[in-house]
Amino acid sequence: MQTARVRPAAYYRSLTRNLVLFVVVVSLLPLFLTGAIILYQFKQAYQTKVEENLEVLLNKHCHTIDAFLIDRLADIRVLARSYTVPDLENPDLLKVKLGLLREEYSGVYVDLGLVDAKGAQVAYAGPYNLTGANYSTAQWFHEAMQSEHFISDVFAGLRGSPHFIVAVRMHYEGNDWLLKATIDFEAFNALVENLRIGETGFAFILNRQSELQTKPRQEVILSSGAWQELLQTPLAPGKVTIVEQPDSLGRDMIYAAAPLKKGQWIICAQQEVSDAFLYLVQAQRAAIAIFVIGGLLIVAVSLIVARRLVRRIAEADEQKEAMNEKMIEAGRLASIGELAAGIAHEINNPVAIMVEEAGWIEDLMSDEGPLSEETLAEIQRAVQQIQEQGDRCKQITHKLLSFARKTDPTIKPVDLNGLVDEVLGLVAQKSRYAGVKLTTALDQGLPKVAASPSELQQVLLNLVNNAVDAINAEGGTVNVTTTQENGRVKLSVSDTGIGIADANLARIFDPFYTTKPVGQGTGLGLSICYGIINKLGGEIKVTSAKGEGSTFTVILPARQDTTPAPAGAPGTGQG
DSSP: OEESSSOOHHHHHHHHHHHHHHHHHHHHHHHHHHHHHHHHHHHHHHHHHHHHHHHHHHHHHHHHHHHHHHHHHHHHHHHHHHSOHHHHTOHHHHHHHHHHHHHHTTTOEEEEEEEOTTSBEEEEESSSOOTTOBOTTOHHHHHHTTSSEEEOOOBOGGGTSOBEEEEEEEEETTEEEEEEEEEOHHHHHHHHHTOOBTTTBEEEEEETTOOBSSOOSSOOOOSSHHHHHHHTSOOOTTOOEEEEEEOTTSOEEEEEEEEEGGGTEEEEEEEEHHHHTHHHHHHHHHHHHHHHHHHHHHHHHHHHHHHHHHHHHHHHHHHHHHHHHHHHHHHHHHHHHHHHHHHHHHHHHHHHHHHHHHHHHHHHHHSSSOOOHHHHHHHHHHHHHHHHHHHHHHHHHHHHHHHHSOOOOEEEEEOHHHHHHHHHHHHHHHHHHTTEEEEEEEOTTOOOEEEOHHHHHHHHHHHHHHHHHTSOTTOEEEEEEEEEETTEEEEEEEEOSOOOOHHHHTTTTSTTOOOSOTTSOOSOHHHHHHHHHHHTTOEEEEEEETTTEEEEEEEEEBOTTSOOOOTTSOOSEEO
């Protein structure tokens, strides 16, 4: 057995869970989408900023290095144009000029030398003993003799240490000469080595043969990976090419390259992505932390609010159920009042018979002398009549008391056909005085339904009472039928009364709405019926035509574990 008054705890747990999910989704979804869009846009903007900064940095150093080389070449060109070859053949002059250059440019110049057309260094000033050195087989010598001025790649040469030279070709008495200066490698390397790109970034210079022209701060692998692809890509002058690929250790790296020295050299840079996007990663972590903390707060608050709300709903449900119980009880009391007149008439007749029979017995007993056998037989008949009328009164009062019991909401299997007989017995006297004929057409194989018997009795009594009241003084018929269809049980109460206007059909289940005269109806009967049937998972319908009567149909789910009504139950007949 179970009661239908209080919803199961699982319902409120499910309601709490659904409320929490709804609030969390509605709250977090916009927050998540907004955060994702902002982070995506921020990442795009930050990536653009990183690439632009790297591009600006490399372009700036390209200009710096190009300017450095042009300035050194200009120094030697000025020296070549200021003196003749015979003047420059004087080592002392070269020594003086070298000293001035070193003093002016902080030791950038290592030495100065004058080389004739055959590659012999005829004059030299510097720290090495290179007077008379022969450069006729050196690649740089032949390239320098092909142009007015020349800047070599970095090479070891005769001195065995990295350096490069700046040379200017001179013409004197039909012969070509080279005035050359060696540039200090460390000073040149510092221009690139000091280039700082975050914590992990560094730069270096290559020539077109991918030979290092400066010392990189870390080992680089140029023969494979991103550098090989990047160096095989044509580099546009003045433009920095940037790619992002993992290195041989699986670290995501940013690679950048730009041409300098009229495309003869390439300045390269690389930096770990995690270093370049350090602030972006920090911002993402902060955003995720805020999202997680905010999400937990939203979940916690929504859980607290949902529990409080559901607790209020549960309390309201309990109050609503209590109110429904009171309404049902009030409706039952009103029905008892309506039955009172009929019951009084029903009891009055047997009581009058009993009084009359008792008076007759008294008259027979007052006769003098012994009672004859005929008198004793008459007394015995009168006593028998009194007993029968007394039993009749007992049955009537028993039915009334049975109906007047306090409403029991306990759900149990109910035989609907038996319930119809009980209710029709209660209203039989009322219908007789109203000239209404009660008929039934009951399905003998009707399965039981799960309901509170007292509540279902209340529904049936309200429908039958309304049907009797709907018939005017000319009399009519109220027919009660039970059928089953698709696992459901149908109970119909039809009358041949005055019917219900179409305008009133939509309101007949509203509380306190009645079409009966003042004092003859509370307007709660059909409202109570609707609440009881709806609570049982059923439905109640009405069809009516003005002047032709009405039919109220109650549909309830049949209990699958109940057996059909036993044979011999009341069937088609007349009440």
